[in-house]
Amino acid sequence: MNTRDLSANIPYRAGQGIEEVARDLGLDPDDLVKLSSNENPFGPSPKAIEAIEAAAADVHTYPKAAHTDLTAAIADQWGLSPEQVWLTPGGDGLLDYLSRAMLSEGDRVLAPKPGFAYYPMSARYHGAVVESYPLAKENGFAQTAEAILDQYDGQRFVYITTPHNPSGSEMPLDEIETLAEETDTETLIIVDEAYGEFTAEPSARGLLDDRDDIAILRTFSKAYGLAGLRLGYGLIPSEWADAYERINTPFAVNLLACHAGLAALSDDEHVERTVETTRWAREFMHDELNAPTWPSGGNFVLAEVEDGAAVAEAAQKEGVIIRDCASFGLPECIRITCGTEQSTRRAVSTLNEIIGGD
Numbered sequence: 034m035n036t037r038d039l040s041a042n043i044p045y046r047a048g049q050g051i052e053e054v055a056r057d058l059g060l061d062p063d064d065l066v067k068l069s070s071n072e073n074p075f076g077p078s079p080k081a082i083e084a085i086e087a088a089a090a091d092v093h094t095y096p097k098a099a100h101t102d103l104t105a106a107i108a109d110q111w112g113l114s115p116e117q118v119w120l121t122p123g124g125d126g127l128l129d130y131l132s133r134a135m136l137s138e139g140d141r142v143l144a145p146k147p148g149f150a151y152y153p154m155s156a157r158y159h160g161a162v163v164e165s166y167p168l169a170k171e172n173g174f175a176q177t178a179e180a181i182l183d184q185y186d187g188q189r190f191v192y193i194t195t196p197h198n199p200s201g202s203e204m205p206l207d208e209i210e211t212l213a214e215e216t217d218t219e220t221l222i223i224v225d226e227a228y229g230e231f232t233a234e235p236s237a238r239g240l241l242d243d244r245d246d247i248a249i250l251r252t253f254s255k256a257y258g259l260a261g262l263r264l265g266y267g268l269i270p271s272e273w274a275d276a277y278e279r280i281n282t283p284f285a286v287n288l289l290a291c292h293a294g295l296a297a298l299s300d301d302e303h304v305e306r307t308v309e310t311t312r313w314a315r316e317f318m319h320d321e322l323n324a325p326t327w328p329s330g331g332n333f334v335l336a337e338v339e340d341g342a343a344v345a346e347a348a349q350k351e352g353v354i355i356r357d358c359a360s361f362g363l364p365e366c367i368r369i370t371c372g373t374e375q376s377t378r379r380a381v382s383t384l385n386e387i388i389g390g391d
């Protein structure tokens with residue numbers, strides 16, 4: 034028995050969870066600071082926890098009304114029709130759904146390098162060939178239509194990440210519009226706004242009124258603190274939004290996720306606290322870390338050290354878990370998620386001891 038040829042598919046290796054690291058170090062998980070996965074350091078919204086508890090007794094039923102209610106609430110928030118909101122299992126699920134809806138065997142897609150690992154994975158799962166455009170460290174990972182168009186040659190998808198993971202750079206809205214304008218009518222620009230809550234820049238939502246070649250990814254995993262529930266969504270042009278029914282895995286977004294998402298949406302206080310603390314932590318890291326950093330619109334900061342893996346390993350021994358960026362092709366960099374005030378201060382002082390200097 035053989036699988037189909039999967040040799041081009043690269044396995045995704047998640048970082049170690051906090052429990053595993055604690056066990057390895059013989060420490061209590063509560064004594065560790067995990068700033069490696071851009072998760073919400075305040076946890077989920079208390080309202081979401083309540084909603085999950087309340088919905089627990091209903092998990093013998095398929096999620097139907099809850100799915101409809103959450104879709105309506107999101108549509109309302111963005112001023113779109115419910116049809117234009119595609120609920121998906123995580124933002125990653127949206128990437129799959131767009132692949133299902135759009136890609137045919139042998140189609141080509143254009144993804145940023147360095148970039149988010151799941152773009153090429155999802156495209157390859159759906160038979161596409163992955164090409165890349167560079168975001169140059171020397172230019173501060175600047176994202177311009179011109180630089181992307183240099184590499185563009187009729188690909189079916191162009192992935193944009195703004196704010197960009199792992200660099201934190203952003204693509205101005207007029208650049209996104211120029212890119213959409215200059216690419217073929219059958220090229221979809223996927224604007225990944227997984228970190229959209231943390232930036233002061235406007236969403237690409239405004240472009241959906243006049244264009245049918247842009248889709249926007251949003252997620253509950255980051256600012257809303259629901260990463261473990263796997264809940265994301267797409268904002269989709271009305272022209273082809275009805276494709277959802279034809280490609281959706283029935284009930285793929287689970288009942289608890291729908292209820293928690295609805296509750297989290299109504300908890301402005303939780304999101305505001307998260308965003309405010311993130312902005313403080315970004316500034317603190319820029320100012321206090323003994324390493325060059327890049328401006329970030331996300332809930333993380335990229336820093337240049339000599340050997341990212343060595344710094345990450347040494348920090349982990351001290352109970353501070355951060356991300357070394359070798360897998361992004363940046364072995365000289367580390368990415369630190371914005372924590373609470375306390376955990377951010379601890380991470381910076383631990384890292385400064387490792388890095389040295391003053």
Ligand SMILES: *Cc1c(COP(=O)(O)O)cnc(C)c1O
Nearest residue numbers: 123124125149198227252254265
């Ligand atoms: C976290 C993230 C996502 C979505 O993650 P999900 O947990 O699947 O919602 C998408 N794009 C980028 C760049 C991310 O960092």
